[in-house]
Amino acid sequence: MNTTIKTKLSIMMFLEFFIWGAWFVTLGTYLATNLKASGSETAAVFSTQSWGAIVAPFIIGLIADRYFNAEKILGFLHLAGAFLMYQMFVSNDITVFYTYVLSYMILYMPTLALVNSVAFNQMKDPEKEFASIRVWGTIGWIVAGLAISYLFHWDSVDGISAGLLKNTFALAGGAALLLGFFSFSLPKTPPKVASTDKIKIGDILGLDALKLLKDKNFAIFFISSILICIPLAFYYQNAHPFLTQAGLENPTGKMAIGQVSETLFLLLLPVFFVRFGFKKTILLGMLAWAIRYALFAYGDGQSLSFMLIIGIALHGICYDFFFVAGQIYTNSKAGEKYKSAAQGLITLATYGIGMLVGFMVAGFITDNYKLADGSADWKMVWIIPAAIALAVFLLFGLVFSDTATTENKATAV
Structure with a gap:
């Protein structure tokens, strides 16, 4: 290039x-x-x-x-x-x-x-x-x-x-x-499919990849991916208002620490895959969500502001060790025939269905857990998604088997 x-x-x-x-x-x-x-x-x-x-x-x-x-x-x-x-x-x-x-x-x-x-x-x-x-x-x-x-x-x-x-x-x-x-002014990128080709809605939505759900482990991963997006939605929706009300100075700039962390842990992800395999890597990502929200629940913008900063910095593990690791796992399980369809299906399930439910749950919790002065009860707002993330962590840890992915982890990375 x-x-x-x-x-x-x-x-x-x-x-x-x-x-x-x-x-x-x-x-x-x-x-x-x-x-x-x-x-x-x-x-x-x-x-x-x-x-x-x-x-x-x-x-x-x-x-x-x-x-x-x-x-x-x-x-x-x-x-x-x-x-x-x-x-x-x-x-x-x-x-x-x-x-x-x-x-x-x-x-x-x-x-x-x-x-x-x-x-x-x-x-x-x-x-x-x-x-x-x-x-x-x-x-x-x-x-x-x-x-x-x-x-x-x-x-x-x-x-x-x-x-x-x-x-x-x-x-x-x-x-x-x-x-x-x-x-x-960007390089020309012409269409990849002839306009006369027959349109298949199943291809567009990646529904052909539903056949992968016959694999018990992939089905568990798929369900866990949807469920973990419920606590994820709490972060997108509530993190900035919470950090602002907690008194953390320059909250938007400090939240950028999460993206720096994301870049760093993306580089470390192959190392974790090779040493620990898919299951332990993704479990660490799930556990990080629970720890992050516990830190938010008990931290503040003054003497305990370091807890909020650590919670923000955990974003790299939360995101990379679950979502990016999940994309790699999906790629290794799908094979050439369903590779694109599987990625499309996971995206639809997580950013579509999972987070849609997550945002609704987060809104309900924020509206129904209030302090006496009418402000949000932030401790409960963060404890609840922490509990959800921990439940998904336990479900995945107990039911998912890593034996089938161990042989694929090198090629997946």
């Missing part, structure tokens, strides 16, 4: 995840402080990510893979997204805001697959080349968080009281506008 193309792909990844990190991290706090949203209303807004994940395969399978170049669709989706970001910026009503954010997520979630498609199309050896491109996405997310906290101070106490968090939508919208136009 020549330097010009590599630079363009790196910029694409940087902007793609800068956009997401610029508004999604602070969304929970914005909804509570600017729009006075309830827990169930906040859950409904966050669940738009899941609806976007459910709709995304149809946009990719019915349009991107059949009729138009991926880079052109990427450009149009981000330009439309920039317009919707502006509408979110000026919206003052939670019902109207929900309409815009739902529309945005339906457009944004497919772009996660499109940027990968554009990148992979330029690579001769993706296993060696992709990581150096994808890491710029993580850097983009980190830069967005640092800018919000340390450059603009929108998430400071004064900034929140002044309503400055709404500026995150302007920042994300500007980046979306830039990426929208920039996308048309």
